[in-house]
Amino acid sequence: xxxxxxxxxxxxxxxxxxxxxxxxxxxxxxxxxxxxxxxxxxxxxxxxxxxxxxxxxxxxxxxxxxxxxxxxxxxxxxxxxxxxxxxxxxxxxxxxxxxxxxxxxxxxxxxxxxxxxxxxxxxxxxxxxxxxxxxxxxxxxxxxxxxxxxxxxxxxxxxxxxxxxxxxxxxxxxxxxxxxxxxxxxxxxxxxxxxxxxxxxxxxxxxxxxxxxxxxxxxxxxxxxxxxxxxxxxxxxxxxxxxxxxxxxxxxxxxxxxxxxxxxxxxxxxxxxxxx
Numbered sequence: 001x002x003x004x005x006x007x008x009x010x011x012x013x014x015x016x017x018x019x020x021x022x023x024x025x026x027x028x029x030x031x032x033x034x035x036x037x038x039x040x041x042x043x044x045x046x047x048x049x050x051x052x053x054x055x056x057x058x059x060x061x062x063x064x065x066x067x068x069x070x071x072x073x074x075x076x077x078x079x080x081x082x083x084x085x086x087x088x089x090x091x092x093x094x095x096x097x098x099x100x101x102x103x104x105x106x107x108x109x110x111x112x113x114x115x116x117x118x119x120x121x122x123x124x125x126x127x128x129x130x131x132x133x134x135x136x137x138x139x140x141x142x143x144x145x146x147x148x149x150x151x152x153x154x155x156x157x158x159x160x161x162x163x164x165x166x167x168x169x170x171x172x173x174x175x176x177x178x179x180x181x182x183x184x185x186x187x188x189x190x191x192x193x194x195x196x197x198x199x200x201x202x203x204x205x206x207x208x209x210x211x212x213x214x215x216x217x218x219x220x221x222x223x224x225x226x227x228x229x230x231x232x233x234x235x236x237x238x239x240x241x242x243x244x245x246x247x248x249x250x251x252x253x254x255x256x257x258x259x260x261x262x263x264x265x266x267x268x269x270x271x272x273x274x275x276x
Contacts, residue, residue, distance in 0.1 A: 014198060017051050021064055022198065024048035025071060026209040032075035034216040034225075045071065062110055063193050066102045070190070071210075073098055079217045081157045083170040092177075099184045102193065113196045114189055117244045127247050130238055134251045141227060142258040146266065150222030154266035157219070163268050172260055178218070179256040183248045186211040186232065187239045200240050208232035231255070 025048040031041030045068065052064040077094040078087065106113045120127070146153050160167050190210050194203035211232035212225050220228050235248045242248075264271050 014202075015055070017055055018060060018197065019202075021048050021051035021055070022194070022202070022206055024051060025064070025067060026206055029071045029075075029210050030213045032071070033079065033213050038075070041075065045075075059110060060197055063106065063113060063197055066105055067190060067193055070098045070102060070185075073101075074214060079214060081174070081219050083157075083167075083174045088174070095178075095181050095185070099181065099189060102189050106193070114192050115243075116188065118246055118249075120242055120244045120246055124242070127238070127242055130234075131247055131250055131254075134254050138251075138255045138258045142255070142262050145223065145227055146262040150224070153219070153222060153224075154263045156221070157263050159263070159267045163264075163271050168264065171263065175256050175260055176253060179252045180249060182211070182215070183235065183245060183252050186214075187235055187248055188245055191236050191239060195240070204233055204236040204240070207236055211235075 024044050028041050028045035028048055031037045031044055033041075035041070048064075049068055052068065053061055055061055055064075073094060078090055080087070082091075103114050103116070157171060159171065186207055191203055191207040194206050197203070198206070208229050212229040215228045216225050235251065238251070239245075239248050
């Protein structure tokens with residue numbers, strides 16, 4: 001039996017060194033990005049590089065090498081919720097490189113690992129159910145997270161005292177652009193590459209760590225790591241079954257709609273009173 005995620009490669013048994021390379025990559029990402037412990041993070045990152053390039057499998061070295069490069073790039077990226085023009089450009093260029101770089105490198109040297117499939121091959125009732133159930137779940141989780149568990153969370157997004165069209169537009173565009181990038185990078189890139197090397201369970205658990213680490217650094221503090229980690233697991237599971245971006249993007253944009261509504265409700269209660 002062959003796995004659809006190995007682009008035709010036979011199923012393999014991972015070596016201890018491969019698991020160590022993956023584990024240290026995840027640990028280095030957490031240390032360097034949300035914890036900002038750059039020195040120990042770089043040491044652990046270097047250990048992951050060592051384990052990766054000790055492996056005899058050239059494909060493993062290339063694929064993990066791409067992820068290691070992304071982790072290093074994002075460790076030096078200003079990940080925050082600033083919506084100024086300068087930050088849009090600075091963050092946007094690095095985020096774009098993290099998506100386009102792996103696609104170009106693997107597309108040339110190892111085609112078939114990253115596949116931008118936006119439309120499902122077939123429509124399944126389970127996928128529609130997942131999208132529909134995400135609407136009340138997203139509302140409930142955002143409501144609890146923002147207004148009960150971590151009521152100071154909306155202050156990570158700075159807004160003017162009075163509603164301003166430009167500020168609200170920037171908030172909406174910024175959150176949704178980052179949301180789309182999340183799925184292009186965490187799921188279609190990180191998960192897809194990890195899944196080409198490891199089992200579904202291992203790849204999904206690992207990509208969720210990367211997902212959680214970067215979003216925790218951006219804004220999702222408090223119980224955010226738990227919320228984001230669980231969300232990332234569901235997105236990875238959806239992508240595993242459907243192998244397309246349509247559903248994971250729709251679900252993420254649903255969550256972002258409630259996220260924008262919660263932020264506006266915090267700053268301007270009368271502006272979005274119908275949301276929460």
